[in-house]
Amino acid sequence: xxxxxxxxxxxxxxxxxxxxxxxxxxxxxxxxxxxxxxxxxxxxxxxxxxxxxxxxxxxxxxxxxxxxxxxxxxxxxxxxxxxxxxxxxxxxxxxxxxxxxxxxxxxxxxxxxxxxxxxxxxxxxxxxxxxxxxxxxxxxxxxxxxxxxxxxxxxxxxxxxxxxxxxxxxxxxxxxxxxxxxxxxxxxxxxxxxxxxxxxxxxxxxxxxxxxxxxxxxxxxxxxxxxxxxxxxxxxxxxxxxxxxxxxxxxxxxxxxxxxxxxxxxxxxxxxxxxxxxxxxxxxxxxxxxxxxxxxxxxxxxxxxxxxxxxxxxxxxxxxxxxxxxxxxxxxxxxxxxxxxxxxxxxxxxxxxxxxxxxxxxxxxxxxxxxxxxxxxxxxxxxxxxxxxxxxxxxxxxxxxxxxxxxxxxxxxxxxxxxxxxxxxxxxxxxxxxxxxxxxxxxxxxxxxxxxxxxxxxxxxxxxxxxxxxxxxxxxxxxxxxxxxxxxxxxxxxxxxxxxxxxxxxxxxxxxxxxxxxxxxxxxxxxxxxxxxxxxxxxxxxxxxxxxxxxxxxxxxxxxxxxxxxxxxxxxxxxxxxxxxxxxxxxxxxxxxxxxxxxxxxxxxxxxxxxxxxxxxxxxxxxxxxxxxxxxxxxxxxxxxxxxxxxxxxxxxxxxxxxxxxxxxxxxxxxxxxxxxxxxxxxxxxxxxxxxxxxxxxxxxxxxxxxxxxxxxxxxxxxxxxxxxxxxxxxxxxxxxxxxxxxxxxxxxxxxxxxxxxxxxxxxxxxxxxxxxxxxxxxxxxxxxxxxxxxxxxxxxxxxxxxxxxxxxxxxxxxxxxxxxxxxxxxxxxxxxxxxxxxxxxxxxxxxxxxxxxxxxxxxxxxxxxxxxxxxxxxxxxxx
Amino acid sequence: xxxxxxxxxxxxxxxxxxxxxxxxxxxxxxxxxxxxxxxxxxxxxxxxxxxxxxxxxxxxxxxxxxxxxxxxxxxxxxxxxxxxxxxxxxxxxxxxxxxxxxxxxxxxxxxxxx
Numbered sequence: 001x002x003x004x005x006x007x008x009x010x011x012x013x014x015x016x017x018x019x020x021x022x023x024x025x026x027x028x029x030x031x032x033x034x035x036x037x038x039x040x041x042x043x044x045x046x047x048x049x050x051x052x053x054x055x056x057x058x059x060x061x062x063x064x065x066x067x068x069x070x071x072x073x074x075x076x077x078x079x080x081x082x083x084x085x086x087x088x089x090x091x092x093x094x095x096x097x098x099x100x101x102x103x104x105x106x107x108x109x110x111x112x113x114x115x116x117x118x119x120x121x122x123x124x125x126x127x128x129x130x131x132x133x134x135x136x137x138x139x140x141x142x143x144x145x146x147x148x149x150x151x152x153x154x155x156x157x158x159x160x161x162x163x164x165x166x167x168x169x170x171x172x173x174x175x176x177x178x179x180x181x182x183x184x185x186x187x188x189x190x191x192x193x194x195x196x197x198x199x200x201x202x203x204x205x206x207x208x209x210x211x212x213x214x215x216x217x218x219x220x221x222x223x224x225x226x227x228x229x230x231x232x233x234x235x236x237x238x239x240x241x242x243x244x245x246x247x248x249x250x251x252x253x254x255x256x257x258x259x260x261x262x263x264x265x266x267x268x269x270x271x272x273x274x275x276x277x278x279x280x281x282x283x284x285x286x287x288x289x290x291x292x293x294x295x296x297x298x299x300x301x302x303x304x305x306x307x308x309x310x311x312x313x314x315x316x317x318x319x320x321x322x323x324x325x326x327x328x329x330x331x332x333x334x335x336x337x338x339x340x341x342x343x344x345x346x347x348x349x350x351x352x353x354x355x356x357x358x359x360x361x362x363x364x365x366x367x368x369x370x371x372x373x374x375x376x377x378x379x380x381x382x383x384x385x386x387x388x389x390x391x392x393x394x395x396x397x398x399x400x401x402x403x404x405x406x407x408x409x410x411x412x413x414x415x416x417x418x419x420x421x422x423x424x425x426x427x428x429x430x431x432x433x434x435x436x437x438x439x440x441x442x443x444x445x446x447x448x449x450x451x452x453x454x455x456x457x458x459x460x461x462x463x464x465x466x467x468x469x470x471x472x473x474x475x476x477x478x479x480x481x482x483x484x485x486x487x488x489x490x491x492x493x494x495x496x497x498x499x500x501x502x503x504x505x506x507x508x509x510x511x512x513x514x515x516x517x518x519x520x521x522x523x524x525x526x527x528x529x530x531x532x533x534x535x536x537x538x539x540x541x542x543x544x545x546x547x548x549x550x551x552x553x554x555x556x557x558x559x560x561x562x563x564x565x566x567x568x569x570x571x572x573x574x575x576x577x578x579x580x581x582x583x584x585x586x587x588x589x590x591x592x593x594x595x596x597x598x599x600x601x602x603x604x605x606x607x608x609x610x611x612x613x614x615x616x617x618x619x620x621x622x623x624x625x626x627x628x629x630x631x632x633x634x635x636x637x638x639x640x641x642x643x644x645x646x647x648x649x650x651x652x653x654x655x656x657x658x659x660x661x662x663x664x665x666x667x668x669x670x671x672x673x674x675x676x677x678x679x680x681x682x683x684x685x686x687x688x689x690x691x692x693x694x695x696x697x698x699x700x701x702x703x704x705x706x707x708x709x710x711x712x713x714x715x716x717x718x719x720x721x722x723x724x725x726x727x728x729x730x731x732x733x734x735x736x737x738x739x740x741x742x743x744x745x746x747x748x749x750x751x752x753x754x755x756x757x758x759x760x761x762x763x764x765x766x767x768x769x770x771x772x773x774x775x776x777x778x779x780x781x782x783x784x785x786x787x788x789x790x791x792x793x794x795x796x797x798x799x800x801x802x803x804x805x806x807x808x809x810x811x812x813x814x815x816x817x818x819x820x821x822x823x824x825x826x827x828x829x830x831x832x833x834x835x836x837x838x839x840x841x842x843x844x845x846x847x848x849x850x851x852x853x854x855x856x857x858x859x860x861x862x863x864x865x866x867x868x869x870x871x872x873x874x875x876x877x878x879x880x
Numbered sequence: 881x882x883x884x885x886x887x888x889x890x891x892x893x894x895x896x897x898x899x900x901x902x903x904x905x906x907x908x909x910x911x912x913x914x915x916x917x918x919x920x921x922x923x924x925x926x927x928x929x930x931x932x933x934x935x936x937x938x939x940x941x942x943x944x945x946x947x948x949x950x951x952x953x954x955x956x957x958x959x960x961x962x963x964x965x966x967x968x969x970x971x972x973x974x975x976x977x978x979x980x981x982x983x984x985x986x987x988x989x990x991x992x993x994x
Binding site: 005006009010023024026027028030031033034035037038056057058059060062063066067070071 | 908909910913914927928929930932933936937939940941942951953955956957958
């Protein structure tokens with residue numbers, strides 16, 4: 001503890017320096033006085049006595065120095081001294097300080113904001129213990145982009161899970177369910193096995209997990225609440241355990257509440273977990289059984305490739321279980337849980353992080369350049385310091401303190417800027433990147449910011465700090481430090497290279513975004529409103545009730561003023577999620593059935609007759625649906641262009657007969673061919689598709705519908721009326737109203753996010769590079785004023801001077817641009833998968849980026865160069 | 881061949897100061913210096929200035945306390961006095977010093993005997 005005491009004493013000494021100095025002075029003074037008096041008493045003359053006293057005492061100043069060092073902490077003492085000095089220097093040049101801090105704040109702020117976004121997707125651990133061992137595994141087939149397993153294979157596999165420590169399964173997605181008493185709300189229910197929580201390593205916050213007995217068919221119903229549902233619906237009731245709620249009209253006992261950080265491994269929104277209750281025998285009998293999402297925890301020491309090898313026998317059996325058409329097209333997949341969640345956002349995340357780091361480097365380079373310029377202005381002062389005995393290390397430390405102070409100021413301001421940028425990011429695209437909405441500046445991010453600020457301090461301060469003053473400066477000689485000028489220009493070249501790469505990347509993404517937004521979706525989206533409604537199984541248990549509801553709603557909406565056409569459909573382009581079948585299951589007379597393979601997927605939807613007019617999808621041949629097609633006795637079908645071509649090639653499709661769904665259905669007559677529509681996203685080509693009439697037939701009734709309204713009036717007013725009509729019919733019903741343009745716009749959200757951000761960074765980068773060039777050229781001009789004056793007085797024209805100044809800059813700009821071009825050429829390959837209908841090496845875009853950058857560089861150099869032109873030789877020669 | 885005026889051994893100065901304060905009671909810096917020189921009969925060459933860093937060191941360790949007062953000639957002076965911790969330290973250091981000297985004596989006489 002003694003060192004602590006000494007440290008405390010020294011720390012106190014650090015901050016009471018002036019008082020302690022005074023006391024020491026007084027004490028020493030008294031001592032010397034007493035010594036002198038004693039010497040006088042011994043018979044010395046006062047002058048001798050004082051001299052003798054000094055000699056006996058020893059070096060007063062050395063002693064004071066020793067005393068001071070011991071009294072405080074020399075390191076901190078020097079630090080305080082440096083900080084005081086640095087803040088004085090910064091305060092003396094507010095213009096410089098302002099520019100430097102702002103530049104750093106821009107760099108640090110942007111880096112912090114992007115880090116806070118991508119951290120969630122790339123680095124931060126998922127809320128499960130040992131999450132690196134959690135995987136999603138199963139089969140991939142053309143119908144499914146996520147891993148799945150069929151129940152028939154799974155029920156046996158889960159008993160011997162091979163490379164896995166634990167496996168579990170859930171029903172795909174979540175399903176709608178209603179709490180019906182006392183007032184009804186619609187919830188998302190997730191059906192999970194009782195092994196679900198143990199596999200993830202999650203413990204309920206209160207209560208318990210499902211027991212194996214509860215996870216059987218016909219067991220008493222139980223449920224686990226999520227934290228937010230418990231808080232909102234049950235007001236955090238501590239006595240919730242054992243209570244019974246009415247879920248879809250069934251009494252369900254609550255056995256536990258999940259912790260607040262719980263999330264589904266699929267990131268699906270779920271309010272309540274209920275047992276999957278897989279019936280083993282039934283699954284085995286009814287090959288292939290249910291589609292399940294499967295997750296597992298790897299055994300310690302087993303990695304994904306080993307698990308893939310270990311799963312091969314299971315996979316081979318699963319292939320045999322699959323319908324024959326699928327066998328060639330399914331394969332096994334195991335991926336880390338994080339990869340499944342982040343998917344293709346990984347590349348975009350790294351791209352953003354990399355590009356923001358480039359901006360940060362440019363900002364640091366600028367500040368390094370500014371500091372270099374200042375060191376040049378202070379070289380005489382530094383030479384004097386060195387001559388007075390300041391060690392090299394001491395001078396470096398002082399210079400670094402200054403850049404550290406700047407960086408910390410920049411960091412603080414950067415945090416504020418990051419907050420603003422983060423808001424901006426979220427407003428650009430709420431779905432821009434996975435977990436974007438969770439991003440915030442928490443402690444982890446602040447620590448990152450601090451680290452970034454430290455890096456920037458070292459990076460921007462080290463070059464100027466290592467400057468060694470030339471001793472000739474002491475005799476007033478002006479030493480032209482050429483090495484530093486080379487260094488400064490090299491820094492500018494680096495800035496230009498990095499900016500060019502950013503610009504080229506941004507150009508590619510913007511071009512791709514433009515292409516994406518101009519994609520012809522095959523329909524007209526203006527003035528179209530869509531409304532998604534899903535009827536709960538509790539309030540609308542029978543098909544008749546569902547049909548009644550939809551006809552009533554249609555009738556009410558049709559009467560609204562301004563509705564030009566109104567249609568119902570079970571799914572909507574272009575966001576996918578339509579029902580689909582395989583090409584091989586369509587039977588056409590005279591066409592041989594496919595021997596093997598699925599032939600690809602064919603999408604289909606059920607629509608009411610006005611569907612085509614509501615979305616302005618042209619009917620190319622034949623006719624659209626009529627009301628009589630909805631009669632149960634009619635069997636008509638409309639194909640899209642692609643499917644018509646695939647089925648009939650050049651023959652006339654109208655009037656042809658075909659059978660769907662593996663020949664179980666009736667023979668249908670093709671009555672029309674509709675133009676292609678983008679169905680699964682904007683980037684994919686139109687898939688084969690067909691339309692069936694939406695029938696008022698209980699056998700084919702649907703509980704989910706999209707209502708499509710084309711209106712001649714203001715869509716906003718129409719949306720309000722539509723809302724009112726639904727509420728009037730059933731106020732408990734959840735629904736979403738969107739304009740069709742919004743729906744389509746959402747599909748470009750993520751590309752838009754990446755493109756806008758990268759453009760923002762490229763803009764900042766170019767701006768900073770411009771400022772950097774401006775600063776360097778201005779500095780060189782100031783340094784060369786005398787030389788320019790001499791040249792002018794010797795007859796150089798202002799044109800010569802301009803050329804001289806610019807030529808120097810042109811050399812470095814060209815060097816930087818060359819490196820930038822090379823860099824963009826090499827790096828744009830990585831962007832390829834983010835691009836749509838634009839080549840990664842698009843020469844036009846690269847040339848435009850180059851042109852913009854050169855224009856900025858020229859402009860930035862031209863302003864100070866003009867100043868050089870106007871140098872007055874008389875003043876310049878008298879300079880100094 | 882011992883030098884007539886010994887240099888102060890590092891560490892012994894602390895002991896000397898503590899012992900001085902122990903026998904003389906509270907003293908100012910000048911008084912301590914005088915007393916040390918008097919006792920050592922000028923055998924010990926002491927740059928009086930070096931006393932002050934030593935005093936600071938002892939104060940930081942909490943072995944001595946300081947207080948401003950008036951000197952004999954009625955000047956403001958800083959008086960140093962032994963604290964309880966200082967007394968304990970003095971005892972401990974005296975003991976270890978005695979052990980050390982005893983050892984040295986034995987060692988040196990042994991060498992003579994050989």
